[in-house]
Amino acid sequence: MIESAVSVLAAMMLGLGSFFMISGALGILRFPDFYSRMHAASMTDTLGTYLIIGGLMFTAGWGLPLFKLTLILVFIFFTSPTAGHALAKSAQLSELRLGGEQSGSAKPGAGGVHSDQHPDSRDLARADRV
Amino acid sequence: MIIATAVALLVVMVMALVRALLGPTIHDRILAVNVFGTKTVLLISVICFISGRPEFIDIALVYALINFVSIIGVLKYFEYQGASAGEGASD
Amino acid sequence: MTTKKSVKATDSGLRYSLYLSLVLGLIWLGNSGHYSPLLLAFGALSVFLVVWIARRMRVVDGESQPFHMSFRLLAYYGWLFRKIVESNIKVAGCAWRGRSAISPVSARVPCALQSDLSRVIYANSITLTPGTVTVSLDKGELLVHALTESGIAELQTGEMEGRVARLDQ
Numbered sequence: 001m002i003e004s005a006v007s008v009l010a011a012m013m014l015g016l017g018s019f020f021m022i023s024g025a026l027g028i029l030r031f032p033d034f035y036s037r038m039h040a041a042s043m044t045d046t047l048g049t050y051l052i053i054g055g056l057m058f059t060a061g062w063g064l065p066l067f068k069l070t071l072i073l074v075f076i077f078f079t080s081p082t083a084g085h086a087l088a089k090s091a092q093l094s095e096l097r098l099g100g101e102q103s104g105s106a107k108p109g110a111g112g113v114h115s116d117q118h119p120d121s122r123d124l125a126r127a128d129r130v
Numbered sequence: 131m132i133i134a135t136a137v138a139l140l141v142v143m144v145m146a147l148v149r150a151l152l153g154p155t156i157h158d159r160i161l162a163v164n165v166f167g168t169k170t171v172l173l174i175s176v177i178c179f180i181s182g183r184p185e186f187i188d189i190a191l192v193y194a195l196i197n198f199v200s201i202i203g204v205l206k207y208f209e210y211q212g213a214s215a216g217e218g219a220s221d
Numbered sequence: 222m223t224t225k226k227s228v229k230a231t232d233s234g235l236r237y238s239l240y241l242s243l244v245l246g247l248i249w250l251g252n253s254g255h256y257s258p259l260l261l262a263f264g265a266l267s268v269f270l271v272v273w274i275a276r277r278m279r280v281v282d283g284e285s286q287p288f289h290m291s292f293r294l295l296a297y298y299g300w301l302f303r304k305i306v307e308s309n310i311k312v313a314g315c316a317w318r319g320r321s322a323i324s325p326v327s328a329r330v331p332c333a334l335q336s337d338l339s340r341v342i343y344a345n346s347i348t349l350t351p352g353t354v355t356v357s358l359d360k361g362e363l364l365v366h367a368l369t370e371s372g373i374a375e376l377q378t379g380e381m382e383g384r385v386a387r388l389d390q
Contacts, residue, residue, distance in 0.1 A: 027312065035354065035356075036325050036368055042351045043313065046309060047306060047309040064254050080349070085358075088356040089357055092356050
């Protein structure tokens with residue numbers, strides 16, 4: 001009885017995790033600019049990953065695999081924002097160099113729109129206002 | 131369900147690869163490769179359970195470590211390339 | 222790594238080294254699964270080596286092992302997890318509705334946190350919640366990019382910052 005409940009819970013978590021994964025990948029494909037894609041990627045790295053690893057943990061039962069899955073979970077929990085921040089900061093530096101459009105939020109009015117990403121001038125206006 | 135998860139992960143990896151191929155800027159590609167790497171970690175752990183040998187989760191753990199370090203390394207490389215001299219050495 | 226360690230760290234340094242050895246030993250035992258004397262000796266050796274290198278790098282302190290806030294940190298991560306779930310659902314909705322649902326915006330968010338550790342926890346939490354990403358972390362303010370305006374508005378209420386500030390007391 002309890003075992004079947006656990007396996008149903010595990011299947012639900014795996015299914016939900018797959019759903020968030022697919023949504024994140026869809027976002028990575030559909031969103032118009034780099035920073036928006038980063039939000040979609042961070043979605044696959046947070047809840048999608050937690051749910052899939054959680055489902056596997058329920059499947060694993062007690063033992064060393066459970067401990068190792070916990071380690072993977074903790075590791076991804078701490079590294080994915082670090083990687084995301086490094087990516088954003090690196091993008092910021094590169095677009096500053098190119099005089100890109102997103103860097104306008106750091107230095108409004110510096111340089112024109114250059115790249116094939118969407119030139120979202122509303123960003124600049126908002127950043128000035130805030 | 132666990133096999134469906136593996137299929138979903140493969141679909142996600144294909145979508146990430148499409149973004150890596152399309153990606154207009156280098157950072158889009160790095161982002162896609164990062165997503166691809168973390169999904170590989172999950173795929174390895176899912177495959178361990180499909181094949182019924184959970185001991186092999188070590189491989190996923192090691193892959194997670196390598197993936198993080200390689201992404202940071204690649205980013206550092208492009209950051210130094212992109213920044214003006216001395217600006218990239220802020221930390 | 223810009224923080225300079227003060228001299229008073231040396232007497233508590235031993236305590237943190239012991240904590241670090243304990244944690245590393247547990248991780249080693251959990252990952253190994255073999256408990257013959259030879260392998261245990263190798264494990265002890267590698268733990269010793271890592272602690273020695275970490276001490277040489279001067280990263281063994283209350284900043285890398287924030288034990289003084291461990292219980293509050295657990296409660297904080299519990300709260301953060303709820304936020305992560307909420308914002309995941311929002312971003313998933315945006316992803317399915319397509320680009321008409323999003324309005325990317327970046328803004329500078331003020332940050333009054335004093336210690337390096339709490340500022341890093343704050344920036345990390347912002348990045349961890351989908352929909353907001355910390356792009357740069359300066360003294361006094363963060364540059365945050367958000368998928369929708371509500372993400373910025375939520376940060377500007379200062380709820381998360383208040384919770385992080387309470388961690389460090």
